[in-house]
Amino acid sequence: MQKTRTLTTEIHKHVGERVRVQGWLQSWRQLGSIHFLVIRDGWGQIQAVAESEAEIAPLIEAEAGVESLVAIEGLVESVPQAPGGIELHNLAIELIEPIRETPPFPINKRKINAQLSTLLDHAVITHRHPTRRAVLRLSSVLSQAFRESVLTRGFTEIHTPKILGTTTEGGANVFKLDYFGRPAYLAQSPQLYKQIMVGVFERVFEVGPVFRAEEHDSTRHLNEYVSLDVEMGFIENHFTIMALLRDILADIIGAFQEHCAPELELLKANLPVVPAEIPHIHFQDAQELILKLHKVDVRGEPDLSPQDERWLGEWAMKEFGSDFLYVAGYPTKKRPFYTHTDPERPEYTNSFDLLFRGLELVTGGQRLHRYADYLEALQSRNMSMEPFEHYLEAFRYGMPPHGGFAIGSERLLMQLLGAPNVRLTTTFPRDMHRLVP
Amino acid sequence: MQKTRTLTTEIHKHVGERVRVQGWLQSWRQLGSIHFLVIRDGWGQIQAVAESEAEIAPLIEAEAGVESLVAIEGLVESVPQAPGGIELHNLAIELIEPIRETPPFPINKRKINAQLSTLLDHAVITHRHPTRRAVLRLSSVLSQAFRESVLTRGFTEIHTPKILGTTTEGGANVFKLDYFGRPAYLAQSPQLYKQIMVGVFERVFEVGPVFRAEEHDSTRHLNEYVSLDVEMGFIENHFTIMALLRDILADIIGAFQEHCAPELELLKANLPVVPAEIPHIHFQDAQELILKLHKVDVRGEPDLSPQDERWLGEWAMKEFGSDFLYVAGYPTKKRPFYTHTDPERPEYTNSFDLLFRGLELVTGGQRLHRYADYLEALQSRNMSMEPFEHYLEAFRYGMPPHGGFAIGSERLLMQLLGAPNVRLTTTFPRDMHRLVP
Numbered sequence: 035m036q037k038t039r040t041l042t043t044e045i046h047k048h049v050g051e052r053v054r055v056q057g058w059l060q061s062w063r064q065l066g067s068i069h070f071l072v073i074r075d076g077w078g079q080i081q082a083v084a085e086s087e088a089e090i091a092p093l094i095e096a097e098a099g100v101e102s103l104v105a106i107e108g109l110v111e112s113v114p115q116a117p118g119g120i121e122l123h124n125l126a127i128e129l130i131e132p133i134r135e136t137p138p139f140p141i142n143k144r145k146i147n148a149q150l151s152t153l154l155d156h157a158v159i160t161h162r163h164p165t166r167r168a169v170l171r172l173s174s175v176l177s178q179a180f181r182e183s184v185l186t187r188g189f190t191e192i193h194t195p196k197i198l199g200t201t202t203e204g205g206a207n208v209f210k211l212d213y214f215g216r217p218a219y220l221a222q223s224p225q226l227y228k229q230i231m232v233g234v235f236e237r238v239f240e241v242g243p244v245f246r247a248e249e250h251d252s253t254r255h256l257n258e259y260v261s262l263d264v265e266m267g268f269i270e271n272h273f274t275i276m277a278l279l280r281d282i283l284a285d286i287i288g289a290f291q292e293h294c295a296p297e298l299e300l301l302k303a304n305l306p307v308v309p310a311e312i313p314h315i316h317f318q319d320a321q322e323l324i325l326k327l328h329k330v331d332v333r334g335e336p337d338l339s340p341q342d343e344r345w346l347g348e349w350a351m352k353e354f355g356s357d358f359l360y361v362a363g364y365p366t367k368k369r370p371f372y373t374h375t376d377p378e379r380p381e382y383t384n385s386f387d388l389l390f391r392g393l394e395l396v397t398g399g400q401r402l403h404r405y406a407d408y409l410e411a412l413q414s415r416n417m418s419m420e421p422f423e424h425y426l427e428a429f430r431y432g433m434p435p436h437g438g439f440a441i442g443s444e445r446l447l448m449q450l451l452g453a454p455n456v457r458l459t460t461t462f463p464r465d466m467h468r469l470v471p
Numbered sequence: 472m473q474k475t476r477t478l479t480t481e482i483h484k485h486v487g488e489r490v491r492v493q494g495w496l497q498s499w500r501q502l503g504s505i506h507f508l509v510i511r512d513g514w515g516q517i518q519a520v521a522e523s524e525a526e527i528a529p530l531i532e533a534e535a536g537v538e539s540l541v542a543i544e545g546l547v548e549s550v551p552q553a554p555g556g557i558e559l560h561n562l563a564i565e566l567i568e569p570i571r572e573t574p575p576f577p578i579n580k581r582k583i584n585a586q587l588s589t590l591l592d593h594a595v596i597t598h599r600h601p602t603r604r605a606v607l608r609l610s611s612v613l614s615q616a617f618r619e620s621v622l623t624r625g626f627t628e629i630h631t632p633k634i635l636g637t638t639t640e641g642g643a644n645v646f647k648l649d650y651f652g653r654p655a656y657l658a659q660s661p662q663l664y665k666q667i668m669v670g671v672f673e674r675v676f677e678v679g680p681v682f683r684a685e686e687h688d689s690t691r692h693l694n695e696y697v698s699l700d701v702e703m704g705f706i707e708n709h710f711t712i713m714a715l716l717r718d719i720l721a722d723i724i725g726a727f728q729e730h731c732a733p734e735l736e737l738l739k740a741n742l743p744v745v746p747a748e749i750p751h752i753h754f755q756d757a758q759e760l761i762l763k764l765h766k767v768d769v770r771g772e773p774d775l776s777p778q779d780e781r782w783l784g785e786w787a788m789k790e791f792g793s794d795f796l797y798v799a800g801y802p803t804k805k806r807p808f809y810t811h812t813d814p815e816r817p818e819y820t821n822s823f824d825l826l827f828r829g830l831e832l833v834t835g836g837q838r839l840h841r842y843a844d845y846l847e848a849l850q851s852r853n854m855s856m857e858p859f860e861h862y863l864e865a866f867r868y869g870m871p872p873h874g875g876f877a878i879g880s881e882r883l884l885m886q887l888l889g890a891p892n893v894r895l896t897t898t899f900p901r902d903m904h905r906l907v908p
Contacts, residue, residue: 056705058869076671076674076704101868130871131869131871133868135867135868159670159865161670161671162868167672170627170672173630174629177630178622181615185615188478190611192898193697193880193898195695195899197646197682197695199906209648209649209650210648211657212647214684214686220648230595231598233595233596234603234604235513235604235607236513243630243679245633245634249651260630268476268493424592425595427593427908428596431570432570433540433568434493434540461630461631461664461668464634466651469634469636469650470635470637471667471862
């Protein structure tokens with residue numbers, strides 16, 4: 035067989051011709067004297083039908099099982115009842131690598147029948163299942179769509195360091211490491227670096243890992259995740275950032291619809307519509323609304339509870355028909371020191387959370403941009419200036435009003451797909467108990 | 472002033488019109504009664520000329536210095552002797568934020584006059600200089616061009632964990648950290664993970680940070696850098712990978728030429744031509760060649776010295792007119808355990824180095840793909856299987872012949888630009904002595 039290889043996703047263009055495919059023997063069923071093989075390659079799969087044992091002799095002779103590596107040449111026939119409407123006939127098989135061990139659980143059934151911990155322990159194999167591949171393909175498209183969206187808006191990509199000499203957002207929840215005998219920390223976010231780089235390129239973004247030593251053991255926390263970060267200069271206030279986030283989300287969902295129709299169908303994903311303008315409510319008004327609608331007085335609380343968020347999500351759907359709702363103006367005492375306060379009401383900030391179906395999805399806002407404001411903010415929180423000395427230099431020499439946000443890639447995917455656990459939206463999750471594979 | 476903002480890169484489309492620009496006051500010179508201002512925004516700069524002090528009254532009144540944030544409205548005039556051929560006249564200035572402190576060294580001269588350590592200590596400000604912006608813009612375009620190149624070739628992006636429960640490539644040179652009371656390690660490369668993911672998507676890539684605790688204090692080593700990683704299944708041997716790398720490099724250089732002409736000119740960069748086929752020489756033949764040409768017998772040495780590499784680079788230029796040369800077939804004992812040996816000569820491997828102008832630029836090769844071969848390779852090196860248990864699972868259940876490579880983004884940029892120090896090709900370098908900014 036010297037024929038050029040055809041990818042499974044290209045076979046439909048060759049009906050009536052002979053093609054050569056390569057891949058994994060995903061399944062092998064026998065019905066009477068007929069053998070149905072499914073070959074999976076990196077992009078899709080194809081059914082190959084052998085009318086006789088002679089056609090599949092190399093597999094039988096080598097006692098090759100599922101996941102064996104094979105090359106199959108066959109005639110492409112249009113068969114309406116076949117998966118995808120095409121299949122291969124009159125086969126010639128070359129066995130590239132026989133596999134005789136059986137995977138720890140079947141990875142060729144419609145659903146994977148295994149507990150979450152088993153799935154994760156064997157992620158190396160689990161990811162070969164079509165549903166896992168679909169999720170990870172969506173994750174890949176998500177990063178790409180995010181980058182394309184911001185690049186068309188004039189943003190410059192930056193790569194900021196992940197090993198830091200100081201903690202970015204306070205000392206808690208940070209992984210410590212030994213850096214040539216000195217203490218160092220893993221970046222909890224690129225926050226201060228992306229702000230600094232606004233002083234260089236005005237609009238910057240980064241897609242990269244962040245590390246949180248949080249002792250959460252929940253379905254929606256990871257200790258290492260991919261953060262999609264944006265920071266933009268010369269804004270009016272946080273509403274500029276909220277409009278930007280809306281457009282980026284619409285681009286991401288548009289990219290899913292354009293490039294991932296088969297994956298979305300397989301996962302039965304019900305993607306939301308991003309309204310032309312996402313409705314917003316002030317934090318204080320949200321608390322008043324909860325009192326009015328649910329007779330629960332949360333006024334004065336510095337943050338919203340998960341129940342509050344669900345109520346607000348319901349309200350946004352009923353009132354605006356929107357899956358999304360911005361809550362803006364969170365109290366100053368609950369937000370980090372770099373958050374810009376509301377010039378009219380300094381006990382509130384120019385920051386926001388984006389709720390999606392009643393769950394927090396993205397946090398963002400306007401940042402302080404004056405050196406003197408930073409000194410005051412640190413002082414009022416009894417924080418030392420010293421660890422921030424280098425970062426503050428950017429503000430001494432001119433920074434425009436700016437702001438941004440960070441999207442947790444895995445959590446966004448989890449919520450868009452309605453996945454039950456964030457661990458299922460990444461390749462090899464890291465949690466309090468899991469460091470392998 | 473309510474006019475919409477025009478970016479500096481768009482002003483040339485508005486000759487004869489009034490536009491509003493926003494940015495930093497990069498410089499302010501006075502010649503007689505005329506004031507020349509240069510405004511820098513995130514993408515470029517523009518000269519604005521004031522015929523009288525009245526036009527710049529807000530700057531004078533506030534005693535605003537360089538790096539102040541300003542908005543300037545002015546009439547766009549075509550002036551051949553002006554930088555870029557256009558400048559603004561009849562100005563109306565709005566001072567957004569006055570700056571009265573002077574930067575630690577001038578960042579508005581043609582060249583930055585400061586020592587490397589000063590540049591790096593004040594990187595936060597240094598990066599605002601046009602030459603620094605040009606380098607960092609090229610770095611951004613490099614990542615983007617790499618991704619575009621591999622995406623058009625059917626590669627899928629992956630995000631692999633950076634905190635590991637085991638070391639990927641042996642215990643030396645790895646940063647250790649405390650992971651909820653357990654030891655963990657920072658990834659030295661995504662090597663084993665990208666191989667695993669070949670079992671899922673066949674062709675995968677990652678752009679992400681890697682961490683090397685190497686005690687090098689040289690001009691070309693960083694302890695944290697951005698690795699451009701590729702891994703591809705169903706290859707013939709390492710020559711498939713060498714052809715792929717050639718095409719990706721050509722795409723990257725093509726993208727620089729297409730998108731970065733002003734930056735390349737500013738940096739006086741002399742980009743190489745990537746030949747249609749990069750010449751190659753076997754490691755053993757390279758040693759014989761050195762004996763023949765330079766009467767130095769390095770035969771039997773397990774690796775090439777920097778001097779050997781320079782000689783080979785000179786030879787490639789003389790013999791093929793090529794800046795690039797592949798040396799293939801490095802000895803087995805100097806390559807990591809996952810390297811595929813040469814089936815004909817097991818003391819050599821199917822691996823390669825790409826030399827660029829006599830310096831190592833990229834390392835890659837074919838990897839082992841059979842489970843039994845991994846067991847043998849680990850055993851023959853007296854390495855324990857146990858830390859690799861999870862990774863080896865991928866090979867138990869069928870992996871195609873595969874290979875790949877990793878490009879150090881900063882080092883590639885350093886060599887393409889002829890920069891004197893790799894620390895100058897990144898935002899905030901990490902070396903043995905530097906953890907800030």
